[in-house]
Amino acid sequence: MKIKNCLSPFVVLALTFNLTATHIQKTPDISELDITPKKIDQLGITNPDKLSAASKRALMWPDDLSSEWFFEYNVYDLKGDLAYEEGVVRRDPSALIKHSGKYYVWYTKSVGPRDGFGGDISKEKVFPWDRSDIWYATSKDGLTWEEQGLAVPRGEPGAYDDRSVFTTEIMEWEGKYYLCYQVVGGDYVVRVKNEVGLAWADSPDGPWTKSKEPILSPADNGIWKGEEQNRFIVEKKGDFDSHKVHDPCIIPYKGKFYLFYKGEQMGEEITWGGREIRHGVAIADNPKGPYVKSEYNPISNSGHEICVWPYNGGIASLITTDGPEKNTVQWSLDGINFEIMSVVKGAPHAIGINRTIDPEEEPLAALRWGLTHQYMNPDYQYIRGFKTRRIIRHVAAGAPGTK
Ligand code: AAL
Numbered sequence: 001m002k003i004k005n006c007l008s009p010f011v012v013l014a015l016t017f018n019l020t021a022t023h024i025q026k027t028p029d030i031s032e033l034d035i036t037p038k039k040i041d042q043l044g045i046t047n048p049d050k051l052s053a054a055s056k057r058a059l060m061w062p063d064d065l066s067s068e069w070f071f072e073y074n075v076y077d078l079k080g081d082l083a084y085e086e087g088v089v090r091r092d093p094s095a096l097i098k099h100s101g102k103y104y105v106w107y108t109k110s111v112g113p114r115d116g117f118g119g120d121i122s123k124e125k126v127f128p129w130d131r132s133d134i135w136y137a138t139s140k141d142g143l144t145w146e147e148q149g150l151a152v153p154r155g156e157p158g159a160y161d162d163r164s165v166f167t168t169e170i171m172e173w174e175g176k177y178y179l180c181y182q183v184v185g186g187d188y189v190v191r192v193k194n195e196v197g198l199a200w201a202d203s204p205d206g207p208w209t210k211s212k213e214p215i216l217s218p219a220d221n222g223i224w225k226g227e228e229q230n231r232f233i234v235e236k237k238g239d240f241d242s243h244k245v246h247d248p249c250i251i252p253y254k255g256k257f258y259l260f261y262k263g264e265q266m267g268e269e270i271t272w273g274g275r276e277i278r279h280g281v282a283i284a285d286n287p288k289g290p291y292v293k294s295e296y297n298p299i300s301n302s303g304h305e306i307c308v309w310p311y312n313g314g315i316a317s318l319i320t321t322d323g324p325e326k327n328t329v330q331w332s333l334d335g336i337n338f339e340i341m342s343v344v345k346g347a348p349h350a351i352g353i354n355r356t357i358d359p360e361e362e363p364l365a366a367l368r369w370g371l372t373h374q375y376m377n378p379d380y381q382y383i384r385g386f387k388t389r390r391i392i393r394h395v396a397a398g399a400p401g402t403k
Helices: 011-014 037-043 053-058
Strands: 072-079 088-091 096-098 102-111 133-139 144-152 162-171 177-185 194-201 234-236 245-255 256-264 278-284 308-311 314-319 328-332 339-343 369-375 383-390
Touching: 096 162, 102 162, 144 177, 162 245, 177 245, 194 245, 245 308
Parallel strands: 088 383
Antiparallel strands: 072 383, 088 102, 096 102, 102 133, 133 144, 162 177, 177 194, 245 256, 256 278, 308 314, 314 328, 328 339, 369 383
């Protein structure tokens, strides 16, 4: 793997981004281009003296456009207790780990339909992930699963996590297990702040001890406008994570613990890439914290659920769903400055990454297979499996020399 020469096709391009009323991405001037016969041939340009805007942008790409970071995928149903169950929500699977010959996964579980924000919020369930707890299941083959029961319940009334605990990730470190997860306390009104909690155990089967306080909270620098429960109306938006910190995932990295998360901003808008969603990182010396947000946040300009893995001394990140850089795989040498390595057709949602595969085998080894979730309908989601494949060359069905 030639990381040095593997400058992403979009790094240079990103430098030319310039938001104006007339165009989103500035096309380079001909004087900025390094036009070689090899590049002209590779890009299939008809006449180098007559370059379209698209060809000028393509000429900013590096020579190495290899496919090792590109993948396609398919999803499939699981068997046993993780097969779809009427009236039950199971979603946002954690990473997979293996213990005593069995795969383990943790996930959000709730029952009954969601009612939205129109009714009596103190009694109803506003989202499928409201009034949820964290459950877990095990499997010998990754296909047929046995639900083992509750791992981390909501807190007692009055606790910071008394309304819902959900969207969890597992970290195994020095024989101990850490689950980080989203929490909501009090009424789940539209403007409620979402925080991150942590629980730890000596065994993946628990018992789990919860942190007394959240380990991560939203930035406290946005200002709501008026009293109406409307998250889009603000005096000031504040940082990218001024409303919610979501999808936490802790990775041991360079002797520290990197907590990657998704931020939601007060006064979030729809822009040229869709929702304004970005990722941040908070770093600690110990698994239990304290976690200090990086001054370089946000570390993505797009994305949704966190899906990160260590690779080649750095961290790789799958960016999906929201923002102009959605559907890209990115990599950084420092866990902070990410570059685009590939653009994919799409990706499984809310990936539970497979931590039982050595991620160093190849850039996308960690994504070879794992878990995802799917919406059966707006009320009910269920956990499914996914597999990815690398596409190395074109194959014409039935042509000589191909199978
Ligand atoms: C997901 C995640 C978080 C949100 C909700 C449940 O896509 O980003 O987990 O809170 O939706």
